[in-house]
Amino acid sequence: xxxxxxxxxxxxxxxxxxxxxxxxxxxxxxxxxxxxxxxxxxxxxxxxxxxxxxxxxxxxxxxxxxxxxxxxxxxxxxxxxxxxxxxxxxxxxxxxxxxxxxxxxxxxxxxxxxxxxxxxxxxxxxxxxxxxxxxxxxxxxxxxxxxxxxxxxxxxxxxxxxxxxxxxxxxxxxxxxxxxxxxxxxxxxxxxxxxxxxxxxxxxxxxxxxxxxxxxxxxxxxxxx
Amino acid sequence: xxxxxxxxxxxxxxxxxxxxxxxxxxxxxxxxxxxxxxxxxxxxxxxxxxxxxxxxxxxxxxxxxxxxxxxxxxxxxxxxxxxxxxxxxxxxxxxxxxxxxxxxxxxxxxxxxxxxxxxxxxxxxxxxxxxxxxxxxxxxxxxxxxxxxxxxxxxxxxxxxxxxxxxxxxxxxxxxxxxxxxxxxxxxxxxxxxxxxxxxxxxxxxxxxxxxxxxxxxxxxxxxx
DNA sequence: AATTACCAAATCATCAGATGACTTGATCAT
DNA sequence: ATGATCAAGTCATCTGATGATTTGGTAATT
Numbered sequence: 001x002x003x004x005x006x007x008x009x010x011x012x013x014x015x016x017x018x019x020x021x022x023x024x025x026x027x028x029x030x031x032x033x034x035x036x037x038x039x040x041x042x043x044x045x046x047x048x049x050x051x052x053x054x055x056x057x058x059x060x061x062x063x064x065x066x067x068x069x070x071x072x073x074x075x076x077x078x079x080x081x082x083x084x085x086x087x088x089x090x091x092x093x094x095x096x097x098x099x100x101x102x103x104x105x106x107x108x109x110x111x112x113x114x115x116x117x118x119x120x121x122x123x124x125x126x127x128x129x130x131x132x133x134x135x136x137x138x139x140x141x142x143x144x145x146x147x148x149x150x151x152x153x154x155x156x157x158x159x160x161x162x163x164x165x166x167x168x169x170x171x172x173x174x175x176x177x178x179x180x181x182x183x184x185x186x187x188x189x190x191x192x193x194x195x196x197x198x199x200x201x202x203x204x205x206x207x208x209x210x211x212x213x214x215x216x217x218x219x220x221x222x223x224x225x
Numbered sequence: 226x227x228x229x230x231x232x233x234x235x236x237x238x239x240x241x242x243x244x245x246x247x248x249x250x251x252x253x254x255x256x257x258x259x260x261x262x263x264x265x266x267x268x269x270x271x272x273x274x275x276x277x278x279x280x281x282x283x284x285x286x287x288x289x290x291x292x293x294x295x296x297x298x299x300x301x302x303x304x305x306x307x308x309x310x311x312x313x314x315x316x317x318x319x320x321x322x323x324x325x326x327x328x329x330x331x332x333x334x335x336x337x338x339x340x341x342x343x344x345x346x347x348x349x350x351x352x353x354x355x356x357x358x359x360x361x362x363x364x365x366x367x368x369x370x371x372x373x374x375x376x377x378x379x380x381x382x383x384x385x386x387x388x389x390x391x392x393x394x395x396x397x398x399x400x401x402x403x404x405x406x407x408x409x410x411x412x413x414x415x416x417x418x419x420x421x422x423x424x425x426x427x428x429x430x431x432x433x434x435x436x437x438x439x440x441x442x443x444x445x446x447x448x449x450x
Numbered sequence: 451a452a453t454t455a456c457c458a459a460a461t462c463a464t465c466a467g468a469t470g471a472c473t474t475g476a477t478c479a480t
Numbered sequence: 481a482t483g484a485t486c487a488a489g490t491c492a493t494c495t496g497a498t499g500a501t502t503t504g505g506t507a508a509t510t
Contacts, residue, residue, distance in 0.1 A: 008463070010279065028396070034490060045465045047272055050491085051279045054235065058280045060308045066491045067473035076392040078307040081385040086285070086303065088382045096382040099328030103320060157313045157321040160306040161386075167301035233492070259461060270494045275462085291462045292502030 013042050013052035021061055022075050032062070032070045085165075090172050094219060097165040098212055100158050101150065102205045108152035109196045109204035116152050120193045123148050129186055142183065149192060182218050184211055238267050238277035246286055247300050257287070257295040307389065315397045319444060322390040323437055325383050326375065327430045333377035334421045334429035341377050345418045348373050354411055367408065374417060407443050409436055 007015070017038075026032060035053070039046045053070060056062040063073045085093065108116075127141040143166065150162045173181065188211050195207035232240070242263075251257060260278070264271045278295060281287045285303030289295045310318060333341075352366040368391060375387045398406065413436050420432035 010463085028400075036490090047275075047466085048464060050272075051276055051463095054276045054279055055283045058283050058308070059304055060311045064491065065473075066471070067489075069473095069490060074311060074393075074396055076311075076389065076396055078304060078311070078389065081382075081389040082285075082303045082307060084385045085382050092380045092382040095328060095332060095378075095380050096325075096386065099324045099383065100321070102328065103324030107320060153320075155317045155320050157306075157310045157317040158324065160309045161321065164302065164306040171299065171301055235492085261461090272495090273493065289462065290502075291500070292460075294461065294502095 009044050009048050010051045010055070013044055013048060014055045016042065017052060017056060018061060021056075021072055022077060024075065026072045028072050028075060030072050032072070034069060082164075085168060090169065090176060091219065091223065093165060093169050093172060094216065097162065097169060098209075098216075100162045100165065101146075101212070102208050104150040104153035104155065104158045104162065105192065105196060105204040105208040106153075106201035107155060107158075108149060109199050109201045111154050112152065112196050112199055117193065117197050120145070120148055120152065120196070124186070124189055124193065127186075127189070130183070145189065149196070152196065181215055181222070184214065234269050234273050235276045235280070238269055238273060239280045241267065242277060242281060243286060246281075246297055249300070251297050253297050253299065255297050256293075257297070259294060310390070310393060315394065315401060316444065316448065318390060318394050318397060319441065322387065322394060323434075323441075325387045325390065326371075326437070327433050329375040329378035329380065329383045329387065330417065330421060330429040330433040331378075331426035332380060332383075333374060334424050334426045336379050337377065337421050337424055342418065342422050345370070345373055345377065345421070349411070349414055349418065352414075355408070370414065374421070377421065406440055406447070409439065 017032075020026065032038065033041065035046050035049050038049045038053075042049065053062060053064065057064060060074055060076075060078050061072070062070055064070045085096070123141075123145045127138070127145050130138050146166075147159070147163065150159050153159070192204070192207045192211055195203040198204075242257075245251065257263065258266065260271050260274050263274045263278075267274065278287060278289065282289060284305065285299055285301070286297065287295055288298040310321065348366075348370045352363070352370050355363050371391070372384070372388065376384050378384070417429070417432045417436055420428040423429075
């Protein structure tokens with residue numbers, strides 16, 4: 001049976017306002033009616049209006065300025081892509097993360113400095129190889145290295161999205177596979193740093209793709225395709 | 226001068242609770258203290274607690290069940306990365322979109338079919354070249370083509386994120402540059418389709434990067450770097 | 451003993467009213 | 481003109497109360 005989601009007043013109100021925003025009732029930078037007016041127009045209390053507005057603020061649609069009013073900040077939908085990503089297949093999530101990883105490696109090569117290379121080598125040494133115990137600690141150190149590679153791109157968007165997908169993939173694997181994927185060894189990791197150090201974007205990207213290829217094959221096998 | 230962000234009580238409270246969640250004070254599925262208790266613990270009113278919780282719900286961290294309580298749903302932030310992307314530089318946004326575009330082209334080549342190629346050629350013909358009038362219509366047709374290229378990857382995550390970044394970049398350009406970037410001509414567009422048709426991921430990616438190179442140069446020039 | 455119907459406590463959802471803090475534009479004196 | 485002052489408008493927060501829903505226990509029934 002389909003359990004129909006009786007949305008709360010707050011959700012309805014947020015959706016109503018969101019629809020007006022993307023429908024260009026108010027253009028970017030324009031001011032919305034004040035809370036009392038919205039409350040009257042939507043026939044809900046001011047507290048409920050505030051919760052709805054707060055949601056839209058957290059999603060990047062609106063901005064509130066105390067003493068001034070509430071303004072439209074953007075009409076681009078940011079909820080769709082991510083709620084979609086949550087429900088996407090593990091394969092799609094992996095491919096998306098690989099896209100970020102590959103581009104980050106290119107940029108990292110382009111913008112590499114000796115300092116960064118040294119730091120990457122330090123993190124890699126600290127990571128070590130899995131010694132059969134303290135799994136959580138090893139995973140953390142491994143992730144720290146990969147995140148540092150992406151951070152070397154000096155692109156905050158890539159970094160944030162990479163972290164998001166890494167977390168998402170971790171949750172999805174836990175929920176669907178219930179076990180881990182194989183992890184490339186130290187040499188494969190070092191190859192990425194070496195490629196970045198050359199300063200050649202093509203080589204850096206190629207190194208990342210070589211790195212990920214066996215993981216992807218492993219994934220395909222586990223998913224039975 | 227650095228304008229220090231005096232965070233509101235709601236933001237502080239949301240951040241405090243968020244920190245506890247990612248710090249695993251409560252595990253996934255576990256129940257949080259009720260609103261009255263949170264209100265007391267944080268020394269803020271219940272209404273403020275509700276707004277903070279509402280934000281975390283909209284970000285995918287929490288779930289509220291009326292009559293039951295508030296529960297941890299996930300420790301992965303679902304909107305942080307993209308709201309962060311909103312405030313990022315145009316350059317970073319472009320690089321992120323390029324990452325998606327390049328990976329999508331690779332996958333499109335890998336999964337290409339005659340039907341898809343035909344459709345892409347049709348959309349490209351329909352797009353035509355800019356005739357000096359009906360700017361909005363041309364932009365729409367151009368976007369339809371690019372979106373179709375990404376859609377050919379058959380990866381819903383890439384498609385949704387690509388659409389998000391395209392919209393975001395459009396807004397950012399309008400807000401910062403106030404004008405348009407040059408648009409590659411028909412031949413450059415056709416080269417992408419041809420490359421995808423060969424079925425070679427390397428060629429497809431290369432075609433996209435060749436396509437974007439002049440746009441990126443144009444962007445660097447306009448940003449004065 | 452198992453099942454069902456009912457009830458009461460717990461909790462979130464919503465409302466209403468009030469006060470404080472901040473912004474903004476107008477006013478006024480210089 | 482310029483700067484200080486002030487008042488209105490608006491969001492931020494608090495307090496108190498009521499409604500709606502879930503949940504677990506209790507008792508009646510089978």
